[in-house]
Each structure stands twice: as C-alpha cells, then as structure tokens.
Amino acid sequence: MKNRKLEYPISVKCGKVTIKPRLLFDQDMKDLPDGDYLLTVKKAGKHSREQENFRWGVLYPEILAGLVEMGWEVKNRDQVHEIVRELFLKTHLEHEGKTIEFSESTSNLTASEESELQDNMRVWAKEFLGITLSYPNESESI
Numbered sequence: 001m002k003n004r005k006l007e008y009p010i011s012v013k014c015g016k017v018t019i020k021p022r023l024l025f026d027q028d029m030k031d032l033p034d035g036d037y038l039l040t041v042k043k044a045g046k047h048s049r050e051q052e053n054f055r056w057g058v059l060y061p062e063i064l065a066g067l068v069e070m071g072w073e074v075k076n077r078d079q080v081h082e083i084v085r086e087l088f089l090k091t092h093l094e095h096e097g098k099t100i101e102f103s104e105s106t107s108n109l110t111a112s113e114e115s116e117l118q119d120n121m122r123v124w125a126k127e128f129l130g131i132t133l134s135y136p137n138e139s140e141s142i
Contacts, residue, residue: 009112010041020115024135047114050136052106055114058134059121060084066129081106088120 008025011018019025060077063084067074074080085103092101109117122133 009110009115011112020112021119021135024137028137045110047109047111051111051114051118054136055106055118055121056081059118062131062133063121063125063129066125066131070129084117084121087124088117 006028009020011020056077060080064074064077064080067080067083074083082103085106089104089106090101091104092099106114106117118133125131125133
C-alpha cells in the first residue's frame with residue numbers, strides 16, 4: 001500500500017458525510033498500517049475515465065456473461081449498457097398532465113453518482129443473476 005493513493009466518492013448533505021462505496025472504504029482502512037495520513041476533500045467533477053473503463057471493461061462483460069448464462073439473448077456490452085440505463089437511470093418529465101419517460105445518459109454522472117450506479121449494479125446482479133460483480137481493486141486489468 002506504500003504510496004498508493006486512495007480515493008472514494010463522498011456526498012455531503014446538511015453536514016453529514018456519506019462514503020460510497022462504504023464497504024470498500026472500510027476494508028481499505030483496515031488494511032492500512034498504523035501511521036499518520038492526510039485526508040483531502042475536493043469537489044467532485046465528472047466521473048473518471050477509470051470508473052467508466054471499469055464499468056465498460058469489467059462490469060458490463062460480467063453482467064453480459066450472467067445474462068447469457070441465464071438464457072437471455074443479450075449480444076453485447078451496448079445492450080447491457082441500455083439495460084443498465086433502463087434499470088437505474090430512468091427518469092421522466094411532466095408537462096400539462098403529460099409524462100415523458102426516458103433514461104438519463106451516463107456521460108454526465110459525477111464520480112459519486114457513477115459509484116452509486118456501480119453499487120446498484122452489484123446489488124441487482126447478485127439478486128437477479130446470482131453473480132458477484134468485481135470491485136476495482138479486485139480486477140487485474142480493465
């Protein structure tokens with residue numbers, strides 16, 4: 001863990017801090033040797049390229065394999081992406097009593113929102129597909 005930089009998306013509401021993903025944070029803290037450390041908090045911007053690469057390069061293929069194993073006719077990561085958007089990023093607009101439903105784009109997710117999306121994907125995959133999706137620190141390469 002020497003010289004390894006640990007970063008975790010957090011959200012702050014009314015002075016209360018929520019760390020996402022909490023389980024990963026807690027495990028990493030347990031693994032740290034005793035010593036003095038510096039905690040830096042900065043405003044989160046758009047999700048990182050690493051988060052996006054991990055979703056496309058690791059999580060989507062794992063979900064694709066799980067869906068295919070269950071007999072779903074899903075052909076590629078693009079279809080998995082659309083499924084994920086429908087499951088977790090669905091929203092709607094209302095105007096004069098009419099509603100339009102659509103799925104938000106993943107392009108503008110903040111780091112915290114991307115982390116939350118990946119956590120939701122893990123819960124869904126465990127419950128719906130019976131598989132455990134990887135975490136970034138468990139993956140050898142993206």
